[in-house]
Amino acid sequence: MTSAALPGVSLTFERAATGDEPLRTDVAVFLGRTRRGPVGEAVRVESWNDVVGAFGPPDGTSATPYALRGFFENDGRTAWVLRVSGPAEPASAQWTDDYSVVAASPGAWANGARVSVRYRASSVAGPPAVTVRVLVPGEPAEIFAGLAPGEVADRLTASRLVRLVPSGPEGPASPIPPDAPLSMAWDLTLTGGTDSPPGRAEYTSAVTAQAELPEPALVALPDLGADLTGDDHLDLVLTLLGVVAPLLDRLVLLDVPPNLSTVDQVLGWAGALADFGDAALLSAAAVYHPPLRAPSLEGPGLRTVPASGHVAGLVARLDAERGAAHTPANATLLDAVDLEVEYPEPQLLRLFDANVDLVRCVRGRGLVVWGGRTLSGDPHRRYVAHRRLLHLLVRAIRRAAAPLVFEVNSPELRLALVRATTSVLLEAFRTGALAGSRPEDAFRVVCDESNNPPEQDPGQVVCEIDVAPGVPMEFIRLRLVLGQDRGLEVIEQ
Template structure:
């Protein structure tokens, strides 16, 4: 018979923001090098503390950890992180248990939880206690890795030591031998001291970045993208082509903005303009409208010293903060940058004008306000394309595309009919009405702000029954250009969103 619950109040705490929210436009994804952690696997973090727990403290070897800290310090709430590395190995040590009773295997490999040299020199202390009147055999494990908090796992059953150490952030235990013979008595206690060694890592190349670009494209939640170490890891034509691949991915998705950094070592105005010119040589406004460049780098605290850091992580935090305060349809500019003490480079006003004309958004230090973000234009600004030149315009489109996908996706497998078209119009209209009430659209009345067409004019009777077309015209509040979106639903092609 089940016991009755005691009277009183029971509090249950749910973790904040634990579920993914694809409709959000303040979530970032950063691709780059970090001290430790899984390689190529996206990890979702909601604070700087969670970031350190998953990837370790910054060690000065890469820019991505400092960019992540800048993101959270400037108001960012959620980020996905994809650690990049070239060919790498994890540090490890061999642990021979022998014929001690209770263990499932005679030998194990103690392996660092992620590849790289970060665990080299780490010490693992293990102590075995045989059965006593106090209970069955137990194993206590203590892990000391330079730069990491000490981990202790006490009272693990020998047979479950592998699963017990799965909770460690620093090591994993891998069986590497046969089971011990049964019935042989062993010593009452035994101790081991192991040293991890052999961890190596190389810088990621074009292939690793290509894989990371594909990985981030498969994440529905991020709306902001940064690659803080790209300019260090790749140079020349390989760098330019990788940026083009990333922008191509964002252009196809129509739901995220890429924030780019000028590569380290490129500080002179002529060199910066040459780098921008290489990116914009294609003249593809839709491709370039998926990105914004912010320059110069920032100087941030690093213990007792300071260090230059690419601005993208801090800018993503500012965009995320303003998104929560004002909405995605507002220009993310004229806002204060936190967790930075100076600019790495300053330019006289004539040179600032040249950078601005090339589509570079400047960071400036102004008296009385400190460091601020200036400019809210995409990389297509010099092309004068009214659809793609403003960040506010693009991010409103990203919000609408995300909302429309959520509304239309459940209808993908329905057959084209008046009922389906009416349901689609209602779903899309509810999204646009919410945007109008938030002040994102122009016009004092909804009919002045948007138009949704999904009837026989764009779905004639002779059209394939499994295909439904819905056209949406939207007038953003600022800038004053129309956004035209075309939705195509088909049972064999899913939901396709096209910007006309």
């Protein structure tokens, strides 16, 4: 993309490329609707500007952009975004017999977009050149100037808005005919783009896709409550927890569906999840309520926003300040000015007893997260801080132990596994994440003949780890199974 500039020295700074960092516990993944962008393809963003560039400015039809804005305004640093959409078609316009201009992603967002193409043949001014200008309502203009005719399609892959697509596999290399006159001009208008809301199948695909990302430690679905209702909503949440819980490395931040306005309705929804009865699944999720009132991004005024995105940013902020083992609560949310509803104290107590983490308006402090519990009723799985400590340990232990997977089962291998896991646990102890005045009071690692008897399958090594979180004194027990046929498996007991 080129643009006009005054004579002089121009400096351009580009962010250094960054790869996945699986040990981080402050990275979030958002599954939801956006104005545009690739569907079902995870995109890594590191700022609000990255979000707008990849997915377009908010158009008021979905909550996910507001959740992402809240994440970054609360000092979140890195997020992944999975756009969820029902069946959709991109807008397009026929340019020549052999080429069409097509919107870069499906949806109605590009309907009415104008694309102007100007061609100039070879002359004393220079070789043949094509200039493409793209104007989409609500988006900055894109100008591609001085393109060689045969390079137009390749150069337009850098556009955020459009692509040049040949009509058939044997199309000519250049969209400009060889007998073209000295100059030609085309003015195109894109049409035919369609949208449809995502259903359970689309969300299920997104849930599966996020599980393949090693980096995220927080999962948010800001539009889920609006897109799926009733049994579809409940079943999708249970499917999500069934995918996330065995990973032992991420926490789902749930929002109460927006159509549930009374405390009794909220309690009924939370109770329906709790009645599922699987404490391990429920420990993978925390519910934050009520929704927030945040400044509108389309104009003056406020709009209601699910709390999960802002809370994810707060978790990321406190993670950097205090570490994953501390409760992400009693801290102020930024980029929100009010609550959608304020409950009297008796109703707040009912919600708290149902393990709903509250956002409260505290005089002199603003909006404060006032709760740090998962949905699980199991005392060993109840606290968000303990779950996030577990997620941190699992991520670190996986990295330390994974290189040992194909080693020969021997005392030397078991000793190497103990050393690798002990180094991780010692670091957690030194940072104050574990209880006790000595390391032996804080954790125990057993990987010897007591849990690896001679009659055991020689292709598998078992390592048992007991960990005591700082407060309260509750134990986390992990079992590592190192098998040559299935890699490293971490099991919570």
